Amino acid sequence: MLKLSNVSAGYGSFQALFDTSLEVNAGETVAVIGPNGAGKTTLLRVISRLIDASAGEMTMEARSLNTVPSHEVIAYGIAHVPENRRLFPRLSVEDNLRMGAYVPSARANFAERLERVYALFPRMKERRKQLAGTLSGGEQQMCAIGRALMSGPKLLLLDEPSAGLAPVVVQAIFEVVRKMSAEGYTVLIVEQNVQQVLKVADRAYLLETGRIKLSGRADELRENDAIKKSYLGL
Amino acid sequence: MQVFDIFLLEAVVNGILLGGILALLALGLNLVFGVIDVVWICYAELIMLGMYAVYYGHNVFGWPLWLALVFGVAVVAVLGALLHQFVIRPVLAAEPINQLLVTGGVLFFLQAVATLAFGIEFKNIGIRLPQLSVGEMYLSVARLIAFLVALAGMIGMYLFLTRSYLGTAIRAISQDRAIMPLMGVNPNRIFLITSALGGGLAGLAACLLVLQYDIHPAIGLTFGPITFMVCVMGGLGNMIGGFIAAFIFAQFISVGGFFLHIEWGYVIAFVFFIGMMFWRPQGILGSK
Ligand SMILES: Nc1ncnc2c1ncn2[C@@H]1O[C@H](COP(=O)(O)OP(=O)(O)O)[C@@H](O)[C@H]1O
Ligand SMILES: [Mg+2]
Numbered sequence A: 001m002l003k004l005s006n007v008s009a010g011y012g013s014f015q016a017l018f019d020t021s022l023e024v025n026a027g028e029t030v031a032v033i034g035p036n037g038a039g040k041t042t043l044l045r046v047i048s049r050l051i052d053a054s055a056g057e058m059t060m061e062a063r064s065l066n067t068v069p070s071h072e073v074i075a076y077g078i079a080h081v082p083e084n085r086r087l088f089p090r091l092s093v094e095d096n097l098r099m100g101a102y103v104p105s106a107r108a109n110f111a112e113r114l115e116r117v118y119a120l121f122p123r124m125k126e127r128r129k130q131l132a133g134t135l136s137g138g139e140q141q142m143c144a145i146g147r148a149l150m151s152g153p154k155l156l157l158l159d160e161p162s163a164g165l166a167p168v169v170v171q172a173i174f175e176v177v178r179k180m181s182a183e184g185y186t187v188l189i190v191e192q193n194v195q196q197v198l199k200v201a202d203r204a205y206l207l208e209t210g211r212i213k214l215s216g217r218a219d220e221l222r223e224n225d226a227i228k229k230s231y232l233g234l
Numbered sequence B: 001m002q003v004f005d006i007f008l009l010e011a012v013v014n015g016i017l018l019g020g021i022l023a024l025l026a027l028g029l030n031l032v033f034g035v036i037d038v039v040w041i042c043y044a045e046l047i048m049l050g051m052y053a054v055y056y057g058h059n060v061f062g063w064p065l066w067l068a069l070v071f072g073v074a075v076v077a078v079l080g081a082l083l084h085q086f087v088i089r090p091v092l093a094a095e096p097i098n099q100l101l102v103t104g105g106v107l108f109f110l111q112a113v114a115t116l117a118f119g120i121e122f123k124n125i126g127i128r129l130p131q132l133s134v135g136e137m138y139l140s141v142a143r144l145i146a147f148l149v150a151l152a153g154m155i156g157m158y159l160f161l162t163r164s165y166l167g168t169a170i171r172a173i174s175q176d177r178a179i180m181p182l183m184g185v186n187p188n189r190i191f192l193i194t195s196a197l198g199g200g201l202a203g204l205a206a207c208l209l210v211l212q213y214d215i216h217p218a219i220g221l222t223f224g225p226i227t228f229m230v231c232v233m234g235g236l237g238n239m240i241g242g243f244i245a246a247f248i249f250a251q252f253i254s255v256g257g258f259f260l261h262i263e264w265g266y267v268i269a270f271v272f273f274i275g276m277m278f279w280r281p282q283g284i285l286g287s288k
Helices: A040-047 A070-076 A093-100 A110-120 A122-126 A137-149 A167-182 A194-200 A218-223 A225-230 B006-036 B043-060 B065-091 B096-118 B141-163 B165-173 B187-209 B220-234 B239-259 B262-279
Strands: A002-011 A014-024 A029-033 A053-060 A078-081 A155-159 A186-191 A203-208 A211-217 B131-134 B137-140
Touching: A002 A040, A014 A029, A014 A040, A014 A053, A014 A211, A029 A040, A029 A194, A040 A053, A040 A078, A040 A155, A040 A186, A070 A078, A078 A137, A093 A110, A093 A137, A093 B165, A110 A122, A110 A137, A110 A167, A122 A137, A137 A155, A137 A167, A167 A186, A167 A194, A186 A194, A194 A218, A203 A218, A211 A218, A218 A225, B006 B043, B006 B065, B006 B137, B006 B141, B006 B165, B006 B187, B006 B220, B006 B239, B043 B065, B043 B096, B043 B187, B043 B220, B065 B096, B065 B187, B096 B220, B131 B141, B137 B141, B141 B165, B141 B187, B165 B187, B220 B239, B220 B262, B239 B262
Parallel strands: A029 A186, A029 A203, A078 A155, A155 A186
Antiparallel strands: A002 A014, A002 A053, A203 A211, B131 B137
């Protein structure tokens, strides 16, 4: 579905991503793990075209993404839940979800998708009139995921959905990811919570200092000595 | 002491009517500032051009009044979009002071253009609406119309901003511009539409003012300062604050003018404004 071949990117003269190749197949949940500053967020930003790739090829369902304007990426079926949730704090929960359905093709399905999001996150239905900025961290993350689902994406990009949340809330978020996988969503998830994400992912890539160091099936990586030592604390 | 003074009541009612038009004047400026974070110093000059547009439509081209009024709104809406595209957009990332200087430059430019193109003599569209007597009070029909249309315009804008996708995007972009593309929204397009809307509101104000005032190239100076004061007092960019401030200001002018002299009404309003700026520099509802 999504394919990156030898992609490099950075900020000005600073290169953050080197020669990265990665693939996500339909129906898969793929994790990108790695320490702070490894380039995980940069990777998702490149895919969403928020920053340019300085080299390499990106395709979504065999169509090139390389020169697509960032606001048209959503039309390729890609929805991005950004780092730190980035809700519109002074819009209600429902208006945030409405923004997720902004593109004309999504507006027609607004009511039906809203019901699906509310079924997935009953808390959002209770809080639909509340300003998003007043939600708890976990609720904000659910709202941000719900907002992305409103566009009816084929591929969901999640940037550290568990960051900064209490352990019990982290569990709930990964439960949601598991549920979405089960429902057939294709997910590319970036995480530092390696322990948890390797339990929900089918495959994973290890990104360090802008380079892919390892990749493989999630259950295999869980048994990998280097990963055990550096990321699982075993 | 007299419990019920009909002239005082008349002043209060006139203040409410004036408040409506002031609120409309403030709305366009607040919309643009709230969304784009740039102050259109030349806002009142756009209104001046809108008044000329109505005059040319009705009195020079001989169109029916309604068409000339629609033309006035359309001209200023287009001017708002052009202002954004060619003047604001290049300085979006610049320091606020530079943005002020640029739009301030447009102010003088528009005044000069109007002077060259239309001359300095006063023009009016030749329509003088009657006074309406309600009980023992006299109310200007032009002011009443202005009040009602301004109110309708504001309600329409409120519904648009709260009920439509585009309106929601306009509110959202002022809160987090960088992620708008992830919603499938082109931020430049939203800015352009907002500028056209701000211009359209200025055009609507022009249509209402042209019923009451003569037109000349410096007429912007009559409305500009008071509009900025209303916006600043309400909290720049805060549309509801601007609405409240407009009615407070209008009462100072109208009732103050009733007790003293109409010029004193403005003086009192200014003094109140200065006092407010010491007490609450961020405005009634502002946070900045
Ligand atoms: N906007 C930016 N400008 C300059 N450098 C940046 C910017 N964002 C991230 N970086 C740098 O790029 C590298 C990768 O960052 P990032 O992709 O955010 O890592 P991660 O998400 O894995 O923590 C880091 O060294 C970071 O300092
Ligand atoms: Mg990150």
